[in-house]
Amino acid sequence: MNEKNDTDKALEEDEEETEKALDKEIDKLTEDFKKLRKSCKTTTEALQELNDNLRD
């Protein structure tokens, strides 16, 4: 009985760690995508300027 309790507790703790890691990963991914969008915006502006200059 005690062994089962210990195993459940360990599983619960492991699950909590995994959940925390998952949340952390989601936040990190969100930040990375935000940075990526900033880069996309800069790239888009540069391309637009280049196309405008080429068109002129």
Add this chain to the structure above:
Amino acid sequence: MTTSETSKRSASVSGLLHEIRETQSDFAVIRAELKLLHENVKSISALVRDGNGDTSILTRLALLSQKIDDMQRWMDGHRSAHEKLKNDINDVRKEFDELKVSQILIDKDVSQYRARMASEEEITLDRIKKAEEFAHAQKMSHTKVNEERQKLLLKILGVIILAAITFFAGQHLR
């Protein structure tokens, strides 16, 4: 997992999905711009390669390059001629400077000669003046001597006449 944790994660995942969708949209814009860029570059390439109803830019560039080479050769030739001319001008300038120095020396000699001539002229004039004065003095002296001689002759003649009269008178009285 509690309800609040679930809703928090749901919000996080929702936010992540939003960012992913927006990123997709941004990439679509970039793709459109790249497509436009591709068209522009294609059009420029055609213009450079084939021209626009005129001589191609590559041909024009080749012609311009040829002209630049010709100009470079002409400039090289011109530069050597220019160097030669520059050297000639320097030589002429040197000779001119030497002539100037000679001219200055000649001017100096002429000035010295003129000064000497003026001095000699002054001495000559002085000598002429002295000679004239001497001649005048000699003439005056000669006249005076003649006068004295005439006076003496007259005296001698008077004595002779007187002696002759006395002699003839003595003869006659005897």
